[in-house]
Amino acid sequence: MSDGSTSPESTTEIGEDPHEGGFRAHTAITTERGGPRYGEFSEQARTLMDNVRYACPTPELADELIADLEKINAKLAAVRIDEWHSPSGTRIDLPARGNITLPPFEVTEVNDDGVFASVTFRDFHLGGNKAAHGGHVAVAFDDLGGYASAVAIQGVSRTAYLTVQYRSITPLNTPLQAHTWAEKVDGRKVFIKGTLHDGDRLCAEMDALFIKLDPGQQ
Ligand SMILES: CCCCCCCC/C=C\CCCCCCCC(=O)SCCNC(=O)CCNC(=O)[C@H](O)C(C)(C)COP(=O)(O)OP(=O)(O)OC[C@H]1O[C@@H](n2cnc3c(N)ncnc32)[C@H](O)[C@@H]1OP(=O)(O)O
Numbered sequence: 001m002s003d004g005s006t007s008p009e010s011t012t013e014i015g016e017d018p019h020e021g022g023f024r025a026h027t028a029i030t031t032e033r034g035g036p037r038y039g040e041f042s043e044q045a046r047t048l049m050d051n052v053r054y055a056c057p058t059p060e061l062a063d064e065l066i067a068d069l070e071k072i073n074a075k076l077a078a079v080r081i082d083e084w085h086s087p088s089g090t091r092i093d094l095p096a097r098g099n100i101t102l103p104p105f106e107v108t109e110v111n112d113d114g115v116f117a118s119v120t121f122r123d124f125h126l127g128g129n130k131a132a133h134g135g136h137v138a139v140a141f142d143d144l145g146g147y148a149s150a151v152a153i154q155g156v157s158r159t160a161y162l163t164v165q166y167r168s169i170t171p172l173n174t175p176l177q178a179h180t181w182a183e184k185v186d187g188r189k190v191f192i193k194g195t196l197h198d199g200d201r202l203c204a205e206m207d208a209l210f211i212k213l214d215p216g217q218q
Contacts, residue, residue: 034087039094046100049124096143103132103140105178107147114181115148119196121172132170137196138162141206144180145192149210152182157190157210170196170203180206188212 034041057065091098096105105119119140127133142162149157170176180194194206 029092030087030090031093033085033090034098038087038091038098042088042094042098042100046104046122046124049100050122053124053126101139102143103136105140105144110147110151114179115144115151117144117178117180118175119144119178120175121170123172126172129169130172132172134164134166137166137170137204138164138206140178140196141180141194141204141208144178145194145206145208146210148180148182148192148194149190149212152185153190153212155212157188157212160189160209160211162206162208165205165207167202167204168198171198174198176203188214 087098088101089097089099096102103119103121103125105117107115107117109116121132121136121140125132125136127136141164142159145162146157146159177197177199178194179197180192182190183193184191188211190210190212192206192208192210194208195202196204196206
């Protein structure tokens with residue numbers, strides 16, 4: 001079984017030095033890095049975080065779990081690679097491109113009106129009272145806003161500011177509808193808006209500025 005990291009069919013061409021300045025020189029899109037079960041692996045990691053968020057282990061069970069997790073961490077530490085070649089963040093076939101640090105989203109459509117995605121906040125995104133933590137809502141907006149910016153300018157940009165208006169509770173474990181779009185492009189400045197809905201109900205809105213990076217910019 002291949003780890004897919006060098007498969008020319010599944011990755012965009014990246015040379016010896018795949019990054020330029022602070023970001024990738026190319027949009028690395030892969031469907032094979034990490035192997036065919038990388039999605040299940042990521043999902044197990046998310047479920048681990050869900051369970052940890054709500055678990056109250058006995059001291060004896062905590063001892064056992066620490067020993068188990070030490071073994072798992074040793075296995076993972078042995079296969080760590082650099083950020084440019086890691087599957088996380090490049091697997092466009094998986095929720096949130098296989099990046100478990102993002103709220104899992106699935107992009108459902110990209111068109112002239114922007115990026116449309118289904119986002120599901122998990123148990124481990126809990127803020128309080130069954131609602132998502134506001135910081136996680138901002139994370140989802142940052143990534144999907146960056147996506148809309150990338151689509152608008154066909155290039156890489158970085159967040160200069162991002163404001164979220166929290167309009168109503170954002171529920172956990174519910175597929176929510178996210179929409180991000182470029183309202184205006186002015187030179188390197190990309191003004192991005194976003195909304196997050198639970199059905200007809202508006203949960204949050206985003207207003208952000210992304211700056212297109214100059215070649216080689218850190
Ligand atoms: C089939 C489809 C396939 C699709 C494939 C998938 C595609 C997916 C693609 C991608 C998705 C991923 C998306 C990820 C997104 C995540 C992004 C982040 O989280 S980035 C990390 C957080 N942000 C930072 O750490 C920035 C830190 N700050 C900086 O580095 C600089 O300040 C920077 C780059 C933002 C600007 O610095 P300067 O030196 O380049 O530019 P200056 O000259 O300062 O600003 C340019 C213009 O912008 C204005 N500006 C800059 N910052 C501003 C601010 N905070 N507020 C207002 N204006 C600002 C300035 O006034 C200037 O405007 P005037 O040209 O003079 O009109």
